[in-house]
Amino acid sequence: MDIKTIGIVGAGQMGNGIAHVMSLAGYDVLLNDVSDDALAAAMDLMSKNMARQVSRGKITEDDKAGALSRITTTQTLTELGQSDLVIEAATEREAVKQAIFEDLVPHLQAHTILTSNTSSISITRLASRTDRPEKFMGFHFMNPVPVMQLVELIRGIATDEPTYNACKSVVDKLGKTAASAEDFPAFIVNRILMPMINEAVYTLYEGVGSVQSIDSSMKLGANHPMGPLELADFIGLDTCLAIMNVLHDGLADTKYRPCPLLTKYVEAGWLGRKTQRGFYDYRGEAPVPTR
Ligand SMILES: CC(=O)CC(=O)SCCNC(=O)CCNC(=O)[C@H](O)C(C)(C)COP(=O)(O)OP(=O)(O)OC[C@H]1O[C@@H](n2cnc3c(N)ncnc32)[C@H](O)[C@@H]1OP(=O)(O)O
Numbered sequence: 349m350d351i352k353t354i355g356i357v358g359a360g361q362m363g364n365g366i367a368h369v370m371s372l373a374g375y376d377v378l379l380n381d382v383s384d385d386a387l388a389a390a391m392d393l394m395s396k397n398m399a400r401q402v403s404r405g406k407i408t409e410d411d412k413a414g415a416l417s418r419i420t421t422t423q424t425l426t427e428l429g430q431s432d433l434v435i436e437a438a439t440e441r442e443a444v445k446q447a448i449f450e451d452l453v454p455h456l457q458a459h460t461i462l463t464s465n466t467s468s469i470s471i472t473r474l475a476s477r478t479d480r481p482e483k484f485m486g487f488h489f490m491n492p493v494p495v496m497q498l499v500e501l502i503r504g505i506a507t508d509e510p511t512y513n514a515c516k517s518v519v520d521k522l523g524k525t526a527a528s529a530e531d532f533p534a535f536i537v538n539r540i541l542m543p544m545i546n547e548a549v550y551t552l553y554e555g556v557g558s559v560q561s562i563d564s565s566m567k568l569g570a571n572h573p574m575g576p577l578e579l580a581d582f583i584g585l586d587t588c589l590a591i592m593n594v595l596h597d598g599l600a601d602t603k604y605r606p607c608p609l610l611t612k613y614v615e616a617g618w619l620g621r622k623t624q625r626g627f628y629d630y631r632g633e634a635p636v637p638t639r
């Protein structure tokens with residue numbers, strides 16, 4: 349199937365990264381969000397991130413101008429009905445995602461493939477509420493999208509081969525690498541990564557180490573590019589908690605229980621970088637640990 353236009357729902361950190369790489373690869377992009385501010389901020393951030401790529405010789409000024417001109421923003425979800433492929437990248441809450449698909453489905457073309465960038469939620473369950481479970485799958489990018497090489501592709505129980513192959517060819521065109529994961533809670537990357545992050549929060553909660561000593565230990569002792577608490581702030585603590593809850597509920601094993609301290613940070617609205625405060629406070633010149 350020839351995919352030309354890609355609709356993206358949600359212009360947060362993932363939606364903006366996905367729009368960035370898709371437009372640079374030559375796709376026309378329709379970017380939707382409920383908030384006009386989020387759409388404006390996403391365009392601004394893409395322009396800045398592409399300018400940095402120009403300054404480092406990764407892309408040309410023409411590539412940047414062409415890519416930005418291929419992106420149309422809209423607050424009207426139904427305009428995404430013209431897309432050949434839709435990637436939903438809204439907040440990690442099942443009710444939010446279900447409502448988006450419910451509103452969008454009546455406006456789609458018969459051939460449109462629907463996907464979700466969900467970090468953890470059942471693809472089969474999301475697909476079952478649409479009119480096209482065979483044309484539905486998980487299309488899971490990693491953060492930051494322009495930098496990370498992997499895309500997890502997750503088939504729901506009903507996903508057909510043409511749908512999988514069409515999504516795989518988009519990943520190939522982006523120059524990224526696809527990994528196929530079965531549809532079980534949090535798939536591969538987050539099944540492994542998120543319990544590690546949650547354990548780092550328990551390590552903090554139990555006083556085994558401070559924010560700084562935990563992050564330094566994993567950076568210098570295990571060669572991770574970011575410490576687990578710094579990475580949690582980067583992902584978003586609301587997203588981390590949502591993934592742990594999906595693992596806990598879906599696998600019914602106490603080893604996945606979210607750390608109460610992670611819950612408390614989310615209750616405080618301290619969601620990490622996106623709200624300027626999480627395990628670190630980002631409001632000053634340099635990040636300052638909050639514990
Ligand atoms: C939660 C989920 O569902 C799944 C997930 O995504 S889990 C999260 C997965 N991601 C990770 O684990 C990220 C771990 N961190 C890293 O790999 C690195 O710290 C990092 C790549 C983010 C930054 O690396 P760094 O060496 O410290 O920074 P820096 O040298 O400034 O940047 C490296 C490159 O990334 C780019 N970059 C950094 N942050 C970026 C961002 N937010 N957006 C776009 N580009 C970015 C830089 O421009 C630079 O690009 P070039 O190589 O083209 O010059």
Ligand SMILES: NC(=O)C1=CN([C@@H]2O[C@H](COP(=O)(O)OP(=O)(O)OC[C@H]3O[C@@H](n4cnc5c(N)ncnc54)[C@H](OP(=O)(O)O)[C@@H]3O)[C@@H](O)[C@H]2O)C=CC1
Pocket residue numbers: 357358359360361362363380381382383386437438439440441444448465466467468488489490491582583584587622
């Ligand atoms: N953060 C990460 O590292 C990764 C996240 N993901 C997944 O990607 C998805 C998005 O995450 P992320 O970008 O981090 O989250 P963000 O919070 O940065 O962005 C989510 C965006 O979706 C918007 N939104 C909420 N409801 C709707 C709606 N009904 N219609 C359109 N837009 C809506 C939000 O608007 P508002 O703020 O106004 O509510 C916000 O702008 C989640 O499913 C997450 O699990 C996947 C890989 C990595």
